[in-house]
Amino acid sequence: MNSEEVKEKMRRRRYRQKLISFSLIPASVLLTFLCFLLNAGVLLLVGGALALGWVAFTMLNWRCPSCHGLLAITSGETTCEKCGTEIGIPGKTSDCC
Numbered sequence: 647m648n649s650e651e652v653k654e655k656m657r658r659r660r661y662r663q664k665l666i667s668f669s670l671i672p673a674s675v676l677l678t679f680l681c682f683l684l685n686a687g688v689l690l691l692v693g694g695a696l697a698l699g700w701v702a703f704t705m706l707n708w709r710c711p712s713c714h715g716l717l718a719i720t721s722g723e724t725t726c727e728k729c730g731t732e733i734g735i736p737g738k739t740s741d742c743c
């Protein structure tokens with residue numbers, strides 16, 4: 647896998663991570679808030695399940711395309727700290743699928 651393929655895969659992973667994060671985390675917080683507002687415990691379970699789903703997705707998605715090592719939570723890295731592969735410029739997802 648050449649460096650352009652790695653950067654393209656990383657751009658897609660960043661895009662998916664932002665998409666899932668900006669939808670699941672607010673939904674989880676909203677459901678937890680509604681749980682206490684409406685006194686409906688099932689909403690807390692659903693909110694917790696969404697939060698756990700986000701964690702599971704992150705563990706699967708947020709990996710180096712080259713060595714499949716788990717990347718740091720901050721997306722400020724430009725290289726993989728495990729294998730040294732350049733993973734691209736953080737925040738550049740606009741030209742992604």
Ligand SMILES: [Zn+2]
Nearest residue numbers: 710713726729
């Ligand atoms: Zn790596």
